[in-house]
Each structure stands twice: as C-alpha cells, then as structure tokens.
Amino acid sequence: MIHLPGVPVPLARVIEMLATLPGIGSKTAMRLGLNLLSRPASDSKHLAEALKTLHEEVGFCETCGCFSEQGNCQFCHDVKRDTDVICLVEQPVDVLMMERGHGYRGCYHVLRGRLSPIDGIGPEQLRLTALDRRVEQGINELILATSATVDGEATAHYLANRYQHQDVRISRIARGVPEGGELEYLDEHTLSRALDQRVNWDTAAL
Numbered sequence: 001m002i003h004l005p006g007v008p009v010p011l012a013r014v015i016e017m018l019a020t021l022p023g024i025g026s027k028t029a030m031r032l033g034l035n036l037l038s039r040p041a042s043d044s045k046h047l048a049e050a051l052k053t054l055h056e057e058v059g060f061c062e063t064c065g066c067f068s069e070q071g072n073c074q075f076c077h078d079v080k081r082d083t084d085v086i087c088l089v090e091q092p093v094d095v096l097m098m099e100r101g102h103g104y105r106g107c108y109h110v111l112r113g114r115l116s117p118i119d120g121i122g123p124e125q126l127r128l129t130a131l132d133r134r135v136e137q138g139i140n141e142l143i144l145a146t147s148a149t150v151d152g153e154a155t156a157h158y159l160a161n162r163y164q165h166q167d168v169r170i171s172r173i174a175r176g177v178p179e180g181g182e183l184e185y186l187d188e189h190t191l192s193r194a195l196d197q198r199v200n201w202d203t204a205a206l
C-alpha cells in the first residue's frame with residue numbers, strides 16, 4: 001500500500017484503489033477520497049453497492065456478445081431491428097458508441113478483441129464460431145466496423161476472406177474513422193457518417 005503521511009489507513013485504501021483507474025492520478029484520487037469522506041455515509045454505501053453488483057449483474061449477450069443483464073441483450077430482443085444486417089465490432093463499448101449515432105437499425109456481433117499476432121491473439125481467441133453460425137443461418141450484410149488500426153484492418157481482411165464464399169454482402173465502414181483511431185474515442189457524428197458511407201469490401205480493399 002502507498003504510504004500517505006497522516007492519512008488514515010481506510011482512506012488510504014480508497015485513494016489507492018481510485019488511483020488505479022485510468023486518468024486518475026494520485027492527487028485526483030486524494031481529492032475524490034476526501035470528497036467521499038465529507039459526504040453522508042449513505043453516498044459511499046450506494047457507491048459500494050453499485051460497484052458490488054456491477055460484475056454480478058452485467059454479463060454478455062449469448063448471441064451477439066454485447067453487454068446484457070441476462071440472456072439476450074436489448075438489441076437481439078428488439079423485433080424492430082433488421083436481423084439481416086450485422087455490424088461487427090471489436091468490443092461491447094463500440095456498440096454503445098454506434099448507438100449514440102441513432103442511425104443504425106441492424107444487429108451487432110462483438111468479437112471481444114481483434115487479431116494481434118504480437119499479443120498471441122488469433123482467430124480462436126475471438127468470438128468467430130458464433131459469427132460463423134449467424135452467417136450460415138443467412139444474413140444480407142456483414143458490416144466490418146473494426147478499428148482503423150493495423151490490427152483492426154488485418155482483422156477486417158481476415159473476416160472478408162473467411163466469408164467471401166458465403167452469400168453475404170461484406171462492407172467496411174468508410175474512412176471517417178482516422179488512422180489509428182479507436183471507435184471508443186470518436187464523436188457520434190463521425191462514427192455515424194462512417195457507417196452511412198460504408199463501401200463494399202471489394203472496393204475498400206483496392
């Protein structure tokens with residue numbers, strides 16, 4: 001545990017945990033810890049309860065891999081969605097970003113990663129068996145919305161090859177997405193435009 005002179009151990013414990021979060025340095029962690037201590041005890045209790053149920057109650061959709069509280073997610077349950085179009089993304093957070101654009105009405109498939117030979121991540125580590133099944137069952141279009149990073153592009157290439165002999169239109173989101181860009185950090189308009197202006201894979205690969 002970090003040594004903070006004069007700071008009671010329970011407070012130091014909270015500060016230490018907060019400081020492990022992204023974007024929170026030790027000074028901010030100290031400020032947040034002191035702020036929690038200055039507020040009614042019920043606030044900390046509610047925060048602790050919310051954190052406790054986070055992993056207990058949030059899981060992943062059995063079909064598409066998006067966040068889900070149980071069984072299938074809200075998108076797979078939504079009868080108004082076009083089940084013939086699947087937008088393929090790397091992480092559940094990418095789905096949340098897509099939904100912020102409000103324009104897309106198809107379904108999703110989350111790989112939960114991308115090919116990365118350096119990190120030892122191959123096709124077997126991604127949720128591809130479930131995607132194979134969905135493509136074989138028959139869909140009209142698979143939109144490859146992997147990131148515009150080297151690994152994201154390699155993953156898109158791999159998937160386009162994997163399904164090239166299936167009767168499915170394969171498209172790639174357009175380059176509204178900057179080079180090296182993670183979908184997570186894009187504003188919703190850029191991502192919406194990239195999705196609207198997607199091109200057929202054959203054209204994108206030239």
Ligand SMILES: [Zn+2]
Nearest residue numbers: 061064073076
């Ligand atoms: Zn789902």
